[in-house]
Amino acid sequence: MRNPFLKNIIFYIAAWSTVAVVDIVILSRYYNLSLSLAIADSLVYNLLYANIAMNFWYPVKYLNLEKQKPFVVLMVHVIAALIVISLWLIAGNFIMNWIAEENEAYKTFALSAFLGRAVSGMLYYFIIVLIYYLYIYYFSFREKLTREADLRTLVKETELSLLRSQLNPHFIFNSLNSISSLTITNPAKAQDMLVKLSSYLRFALEHNKNSLISFEKELENSLLYLEIEKVRFGEKLIFEKEISTETMYMQVPNMILQPLLENAIKHGVYESQEPVVIHLSASKENNFLCIHISNNFEKYVVSKKGRGIGLRNVQERLLLIYNKKDLMKTTVNGSVFEVELFIPQQ
Amino acid sequence: MKTIIIDDEQLARELIKNYLSEYSSIEVMHECSDGFQGLKAIQELKPDLVFLDVQMPKLTGFEMLELLENPPVIIFTTAYNEYAIKAFEMNAVDYLLKPFSRERFSKAIEKAKEKTGAKENNSAHVKEFVQKLVSEERTERIVVKTGTKIHVIPVDTLHYIEAQDDYVMLYTKEGKFLKQQTMKHYEATLDNKTFVRIHRSYIVNVHEVMRIEPYEKDSYQVVLKSGVKLPVSRSGYALLKRELEF
Numbered sequence: 179m180r181n182p183f184l185k186n187i188i189f190y191i192a193a194w195s196t197v198a199v200v201d202i203v204i205l206s207r208y209y210n211l212s213l214s215l216a217i218a219d220s221l222v223y224n225l226l227y228a229n230i231a232m233n234f235w236y237p238v239k240y241l242n243l244e245k246q247k248p249f250v251v252l253m254v255h256v257i258a259a260l261i262v263i264s265l266w267l268i269a270g271n272f273i274m275n276w277i278a279e280e281n282e283a284y285k286t287f288a289l290s291a292f293l294g295r296a297v298s299g300m301l302y303y304f305i306i307v308l309i310y311y312l313y314i315y316y317f318s319f320r321e322k323l324t325r326e327a328d329l330r331t332l333v334k335e336t337e338l339s340l341l342r343s344q345l346n347p348h349f350i351f352n353s354l355n356s357i358s359s360l361t362i363t364n365p366a367k368a369q370d371m372l373v374k375l376s377s378y379l380r381f382a383l384e385h386n387k388n389s390l391i392s393f394e395k396e397l398e399n400s401l402l403y404l405e406i407e408k409v410r411f412g413e414k415l416i417f418e419k420e421i422s423t424e425t426m427y428m429q430v431p432n433m434i435l436q437p438l439l440e441n442a443i444k445h446g447v448y449e450s451q452e453p454v455v456i457h458l459s460a461s462k463e464n465n466f467l468c469i470h471i472s473n474n475f476e477k478y479v480v481s482k483k484g485r486g487i488g489l490r491n492v493q494e495r496l497l498l499i500y501n502k503k504d505l506m507k508t509t510v511n512g513s514v515f516e517v518e519l520f521i522p523q524q
Numbered sequence: 525m526k527t528i529i530i531d532d533e534q535l536a537r538e539l540i541k542n543y544l545s546e547y548s549s550i551e552v553m554h555e556c557s558d559g560f561q562g563l564k565a566i567q568e569l570k571p572d573l574v575f576l577d578v579q580m581p582k583l584t585g586f587e588m589l590e591l592l593e594n595p596p597v598i599i600f601t602t603a604y605n606e607y608a609i610k611a612f613e614m615n616a617v618d619y620l621l622k623p624f625s626r627e628r629f630s631k632a633i634e635k636a637k638e639k640t641g642a643k644e645n646n647s648a649h650v651k652e653f654v655q656k657l658v659s660e661e662r663t664e665r666i667v668v669k670t671g672t673k674i675h676v677i678p679v680d681t682l683h684y685i686e687a688q689d690d691y692v693m694l695y696t697k698e699g700k701f702l703k704q705q706t707m708k709h710y711e712a713t714l715d716n717k718t719f720v721r722i723h724r725s726y727i728v729n730v731h732e733v734m735r736i737e738p739y740e741k742d743s744y745q746v747v748l749k750s751g752v753k754l755p756v757s758r759s760g761y762a763l764l765k766r767e768l769e770f
Contacts, residue, residue, distance in 0.1 A: 348579070351603035352533065355622035359539035410533050448532075449581045451558055476581075 181235040182313045190228070198224040209287050218277050219284075223270045227299065230262055231306050238310040255307060263299040267292070345382060346440065349407075350375075356410050371409050378402045382433065390429040390499075393460065393467060397421065400435040404456070407443055415447050420459040428467040430521050431499050435469070437488040438517055442473035444488075445515065450476045467521040477513045489517070496521075525640060528554045528569060530562035530585070531577040531601065536622070540575050540601070543629045550633070559583025560674065563591060571596055572640045578602040583676070587667045591674065597639045599632050663713040666694065668701040675701060680718070683732045683748060685710055687725040695752075720767055722746060722760035730767060 183190040198220045205216035237258055241251055271288065278284040353375050360368035381399045408415050439456065446454035459470045489508065496505040500522050507518045527550055531537045537555050544550050553569050556562040558581045566574060574596050578585040585602075589595055600619040618632040666677045677696055686693040687707045694701045711721045721727050732748045736756065739745040744756040746764075756764065 348603050351622050352536075355539065355603065355624075356533065356535040358623040359535040359542070362542050363538060410535065412534060448579065451581055 179239065179314070179317065181232065182310070183232060183235075194224055194228040209291070211284065211287060215278060215281065215284055219274060222273050222277070223266070223295070226266055226270055226273075227302060230266060231302065234258075234262075234303065234306050235310055238307055238314065243311070255304075259300055259303040262303060263296055266299055267295065345379070349440070350379075352410060353406050360409075367409070371406060374402050374406050378406065382436075389432055391432050392426065393428045393430050394426040396430050396432065396435055397426075397460075399433075400439055400458075403436055404439060407447070411443075411447050414450070414453055415443070416453050416455045418455060418457045420457070422461045424462050425460045425467055428462065428521070428523055430467065430469075431495055434492060434495065434519070434521075435471075437492050438471050438519075441488045441517075442471060442515070446473040446475045452476070465523050467519075467523060469519040469521065470516065471518075472514055472516040474514050492519075525550045525573055525637070526553050526569070526571045527551065527573040527575065528556065528562070528565050528571045529575045530556045530559070530565075530580070530588075531575070532557045532580045533577075536577065536601065540629075543626055547633060557581075559585065559588040563588050563674070566592060566596065573597045573599065573636050575599050575601055578604060583667065583674070591667060591669050597636050599636060663710065666703065668694065668703045670701065677701065679714060680729075680731075682719075682729050683750060683752070684729060684754060685719075685727040717767060720760070720763050722754060722756045722764060724757065726754050726760075728754060730764070733764075733768075736761075736764065 201220035201224060202213075202216045205211045205219055206213055209216075211219065237254060241254060243251060274284070274288065353371070357368050357371050357375070360371060378399060381402075404415075404417050408417065435458075439458075442454075442456045446456065454474055456471065456473045461468050489506070493506045496519070497503060502522065505520050505522070507520075509516045509518075527544070529537050529540050529552060531540070534557075537557075541552055541555075544552060550573070553571055554565045556565050560582050562574075562576070562580075562585075563583070565571075576585040576589070576598050578600060579602070585600065589598065601622060601624070602619065603622045618635045620628060620632055663679055665679060666682075668675050668677065675698075677694065681696050681698075683695045683697070685707070686695065688702070690704065691702050692705050692707060692710065694703055707721070707725075707727065710719070710727055714727070718730055719727050720730055728746060728748070732750070733746050734749045735747050736744055737747060739755070743758075744761050745753050746756055747753050
């Protein structure tokens with residue numbers, strides 16, 4: 179942040195000019211100094227002060243009120259003010275002695291005005307410092323407001339894209355089409371699939387964005403999703419799972435598995451003619467629930483798009499919920515894609 | 525009327541077959557589960573009507589159509605209901621949004637029957653429509669045919685594109701491929717942060733550029749990593765300058 183007076187230098191000059199004019203009037207009217215001496219005195223002291231005051235910015239800027247104790251801040255400013263004012267008076271006195279030379283009247287005046295000058299110097303110091311502080315607070319307040327607005331938009335966007343990925347319309351309409359086909363050839367199976375699709379959609383719609391649920395429940399819903407896809411793709415989709423029972427009561431964020439399985443299906447099954455094996459395993463390691471998902475894919479196929487959006491979503495959510503990085507790891511091993519999640523447990 | 529059904533889901537194919545069983549005049553010759561098979565079947569069996577899914581492994585329905593010189597009457601079956609639908613309507617090719625009713629299906633068949641009568645017109649329509657559709661989407665891969673082989677070229681492996689009359693020549697690490705397409709099309713649909721039209725006749729992949737050097741007076745040329753040198757026009761130089769920020 180730059181010194182606000184540097185940015186508004188005209189205002190600064192105008193303010194000091196006013197003070198200088200007032201001083202001239204007071205000096206000539208009440209202290210009966212000759213006009214030329216009054217002008218000289220006012221110019222010397224005010225010009226000196228205006229220049230020195232520019233530097234008050236630095237202690238204000240580097241002495242953070244939030245980090246330091248108020249007493250410390252106050253003491254620093256009192257000491258700074260004393261030093262600044264002493265220097266100011268000595269320098270002013272030196273220059274005025276040189277200008278006024280042997281003028282006895284001025285010397286008497288200077289002596290009697292000494293205390294008043296010191297007090298007004300102190301007053302100026304604190305007014306200027308106060309202005310600086312107000313400026314800084316106004317500025318950081320405004321910055322905070324914009325940052326909060328930015329954050330809110332970000333959260334909204336993440337939520338929205340999450341919702342969109344969970345309620346993937348392509349998946350829903352293709353499933354409905356499969357059901358439509360089954361109503362003719364196999365009504366019982368059609369009904370079964372319709373119930374599964376409904377349960378899945380209900381779960382996806384009801385979920386509260388960052389709430390934790392048991393792994394058992396999350397797994398149940400993910401299996402629903404896989405079973406629906408299994409009806410669509412038949413032998414092309416092979417699913418294997420290896421779940422340790424102690425993981426069942428562990429906590430996971432809602433809808434964290436589905437995007438990963440969807441990713442496996444999108445890049446594995448959608449793009450392949452050969453059967454695709456999706457393998458899911460879960461185990462407890464230290465204080466983490468470790469989930470591992472792998473799928474094979476056709477290596478030479480150039481995927482069209484959408485790569486990584488689902489994965490990035492999961493990563494962002496984990497970061498948001500646990501405030502920890504590296505909770506998700508992906509590796510490509512030949513024609514096998516693997517993703518690992520490490521979910522912290524309380 | 526002879527027809528082929530192309531869809532990667534068996535249940536989806538079965539539904540169409542089932543709906544078709546009411547039409548004695550329509551014979552299902554073949555079923556395919558991806559774009560490659562579909563392309564082969566259409567070329568060999570020359571059906572009058574094709575039911576075509578859009579999202580399929582290896583080759584999408586659109587990419588497959590692009591490779592056909594004389595496309596038959598097409599009825600798209602798709603779960604997408606995005607901008608594509610408008611284009612479908614405007615170009616009088618029918619489409620069925622999954623899931624679709626028997627009534628809607630029979631309307632599509634009626635339209636198809638009319639179309640097969642005036643097939644000449646339709647080919648042009650389909651071509652035009654596919655062009656339009658393809659040009660609305662960001663190009664991520666380019667499909668070309670050399671003889672009987674089909675190459676799927678990811679755009680990031682492209683080095684540069686050269687204009688050749690009604691065609692363009694695509695230069696990649698694997699060699700060069702001729703494709704019937706316009707420079708304007710690629711200029712519009714390729715990511716313009718990566719692909720820059722440096723000259724009337726050239727679009728270059730900036731990741732392949734090794735250096736830009738003066739060439740004669742007042743003009744420049746780019747030298748690619750492969751050693752190839754390409755001329756840069758004045759406006760091309762300005763574009764390069766903007767994208768590479770030098």
